[in-house]
Amino acid sequence: MSFTAYIIVGFAGMLGMMLIGLPIATSMAFVGILGGLAAYGMPFINSIAPVVWGVHNDSLLTAIPLFVMMGELLLRSGIADRMFGAIGAWFGRLPGGLLHANIGCSALFAATSGSSVATAATVGTVALPSLHQRGYRMSSALGSIAAGGTLGILIPPSVNLIVYGSLTDTSIGQLFMAGLIPGLLLAGFFMLWVLIQALWDGNTQREPLVPLAERLRLLKDLVPPGVVFIVVMGSLYSGMATATESAALGLTCALFFCWRSGRLNWALLQNCFMQTARTSGMILLIMTAAFILNLTIGLTGVAEAMTEWVTSFGLSATATLLMLLAFYLIVGMFMDVMSLMVATVPITFPIVSALGVDPVWFGIFIVLMCELGLITPPVGMNLFVVHGIRPDKGSINDAIIGAAPYVVVLLLFSLLMIAFPSLATWLPQAMR
Numbered sequence: 001m002s003f004t005a006y007i008i009v010g011f012a013g014m015l016g017m018m019l020i021g022l023p024i025a026t027s028m029a030f031v032g033i034l035g036g037l038a039a040y041g042m043p044f045i046n047s048i049a050p051v052v053w054g055v056h057n058d059s060l061l062t063a064i065p066l067f068v069m070m071g072e073l074l075l076r077s078g079i080a081d082r083m084f085g086a087i088g089a090w091f092g093r094l095p096g097g098l099l100h101a102n103i104g105c106s107a108l109f110a111a112t113s114g115s116s117v118a119t120a121a122t123v124g125t126v127a128l129p130s131l132h133q134r135g136y137r138m139s140s141a142l143g144s145i146a147a148g149g150t151l152g153i154l155i156p157p158s159v160n161l162i163v164y165g166s167l168t169d170t171s172i173g174q175l176f177m178a179g180l181i182p183g184l185l186l187a188g189f190f191m192l193w194v195l196i197q198a199l200w201d202g203n204t205q206r207e208p209l210v211p212l213a214e215r216l217r218l219l220k221d222l223v224p225p226g227v228v229f230i231v232v233m234g235s236l237y238s239g240m241a242t243a244t245e246s247a248a249l250g251l252t253c254a255l256f257f258c259w260r261s262g263r264l265n266w267a268l269l270q271n272c273f274m275q276t277a278r279t280s281g282m283i284l285l286i287m288t289a290a291f292i293l294n295l296t297i298g299l300t301g302v303a304e305a306m307t308e309w310v311t312s313f314g315l316s317a318t319a320t321l322l323m324l325l326a327f328y329l330i331v332g333m334f335m336d337v338m339s340l341m342v343a344t345v346p347i348t349f350p351i352v353s354a355l356g357v358d359p360v361w362f363g364i365f366i367v368l369m370c371e372l373g374l375i376t377p378p379v380g381m382n383l384f385v386v387h388g389i390r391p392d393k394g395s396i397n398d399a400i401i402g403a404a405p406y407v408v409v410l411l412l413f414s415l416l417m418i419a420f421p422s423l424a425t426w427l428p429q430a431m432r
Contacts, residue, residue, distance in 0.1 A: 010035055014343065015334065025289035028343060032293035039300050051295050052288055059244055060166055061287070065280035066247035067157050070254045071113030072272040074225065075122045077258035080109055082221035084126045089215045091191075092207025095198035098136065099144045100191050102127055106148030107187040108222065110155040111229040112254070114162075115279070116337070116374050120149025120382045124389045132391045140197070142390060143402020146382040147190055150371035150410075153337070155183035157232055157247065160341060160370060163287060164363045167294075167345050171360070172243040173236050174428040178360045179367065182417065182424055189409050197405070224257040237431055283338060290342030297346050310351050317355040321365070321418050324348060328366075329411070332373025336381065340373055341366060361417075364424040368414050375403040375410075 010031050017027035036044035074080060084105045091100035106123050113119050124145045131141040153160040156176035165172045210218075232250040235241035241249060258264045310320065332340055345366060352362050374382040383399045390398075417423055 011343075015331075025285045028286070028289040028293045028339065032289070032296045035293075035296040035300065039296070044296075044299075047295065047299075048292055051291050054291075056284070056288070058166065060162065060172065060242075061284065063157075063162055063172075063244045063247040064159055064283055065276050066244070066251050067114040067159060067162075068118075068279045069272060069276040070228065070247070070251045071109075071115060071118050071122075072275050073251070073254040073258045074109070074112050074228070075118070076268050076272060077254075077261045077263045079221075079224050079257060079261065080105070080122045081126050083108060083225060084123065086215075086218040086221040088207065089210040089218050093209055094195060095206065096194040097198075097207050098127065098131055098134070099140060099194045099198075102131075102141070102144040103148045103187055103190045103194065106145070107151050107155060107183065108225050110152040110183070111157075112225045112250070113152050114157045114159040116149045116152035116371070117381055117385055118279075119152030120145055120385045121389065123148060124386045128386070128389060129391050138390065138392065138394055139398040139402035140194075141402070142383075142386045142399040143404070143406060144190070144194060146375050146380070146386045146399055146403045147406035147409075148187070149382045149385070150374045151183055151187055153370060153374075154179050154186065154364070154367050156180060157250070158367065159283065160337070160367055161363060162243065163283070163338070163341060164345060164366060166287070167290070167342065168349050168359055168363070170363060174360045175363045176233065176236065176243075177428045177431055178364050178424045181427055182364055182368075182413075185423065186410075186413055189413055190406060193405055193409055224253075228253045228257075286338050286342060290339075290346075293343065294346045311354055317352070317357055318418060320352065320355055321357070324352075324365075325369070325411075325414055325418075328369035329372055329376070332369060333376045334379055335373065336379065337370035337373045341370055358421065358425055360428055361421050361424045365414070365417060368410065368417065372407060372410050372414075376407055 014027050014031040017030065022030075033044075033048070036047075084101060087104040087108065088098050088101035091104055092098055094100050102123055105127070106119050109122055110116075110119050113122070124142075127145060128141060132138065152158070156179050158176070158179060161175040161179060162172055164170065165175050228250050231253050232246045235249050236243060236246040255264070258268070315323070328340070328344075331344070335343070348366075349359070349362065353359065374380055377383060377400050380400075380403070383396065383403060387396045387399045
């Protein structure tokens with residue numbers, strides 16, 4: 001069997017173990033250790049400990065629990081509830097009504113949470129009871145929240161961009177700035193689809209007009225997430241703080257606003273600490289397994305072999321990216337987004353780098369592919385999140401049907417990014 005065949009078998013075996021229910025980290029570590037033992041024998045085991053220590057000794061990864069904790073505080077302090085009300089007052093008169101508020105609130109909360117699942121769960125918890133009470137079609141409501149939640153890993157700060165930067169040694173600050181314009185544009189395209197769908201169906205459901213004075217008064221509820229975002233991005237790009245330090249500053253602001261809301265107490269903090277530990281532990285365990293797998297990939301020359309194999313076809317960078325788009329669309333249906341990223345980036349990154357693709361741009365492309373995985377069945381995590389918090393007892397098919405148009409929007413937006421890469425690269429270059 002050829003070397004390429006061994007690579008395919010190893011990847012297929014890892015995917016198969018995930019599909020039968022084995023933990024993601026276990027599947028990746030097993031394939032990595034087995035491959036390393038097959039290539040180098042027992043001496044390979046001695047090289048694992050330094051790799052694991054190096055992963056957990058990276059101060060950059062401290063930003064992950066800090067950003068997760070920041071989102072938890074803003075969620076449990078009631079700031080998200082008031083934020084949805086303020087955005088609903090401004091966008092509720094558009095055809096589609098509060099569905100626009102779902103997208104807008106998701107975009108704003110994404111700028112403070114760094115997590116798609118947390119964004120979908122937060123906005124869904126706040127919005128779904130109100131949407132159900134007002135008679136909105138449940139499939140449209142679930143689809144807009146599931147799609148809006150995907151913005152959590154694109155609009156900075158983003159945990160996934162931190163992981164990508166750690167895997168590829170790419171500037172976190174550049175990645176954060178690169179995600180800003182695509183994130184806002186994608187939110188705009190989502191809202192455009194809500195408008196088109198409402199007009200196409202003849203469903204011009206709108207919320208009552210809120211007086212201008214009241215809408216202006218409600219703008220104060222958008223101040224906390226806005227301040228957190230400005231502090232994080234401003235401190236990072238002014239050179240005052242590293243990515244980890246900016247996360248700590250953002251967390252400090254979140255604690256302040258939580259205190260101002262009157263909800264800061266030991267029970268709330270304990271809940272936030274526990275959820276942050278669970279989420280961060282899951283992410284860091286997957287990353288540990290990924291670096292063990294990456295060690296095997298590096299020592300056995302898998303990345304170099306795959307790069308030579310792909311470049312031997314003489315494909316252009318655009319053609320290669322289109323192939324990767326199809327690959328990620330299919331594989332993303334069956335893998336968790338974090339495992340999708342850490343398992344494939346060590347192989348795909350050297351390929352696109354050899355073709356001259358900007359590493360910052362490719363980071364945004366990878367995140368878009370992860371967004372597709374979040375709303376495509378059977379493993380679309382956001383679909384299960386919004387279905388689990390819906391107020392009625394309907395089928396998960398409602399969430400799948402409602403999210404399907406947004407999959408098309410994401411695919412078209414990804415093609416737009418390939419055609420116009422400056423959408424992601426212009427702002428980092430300008431800030432540089």
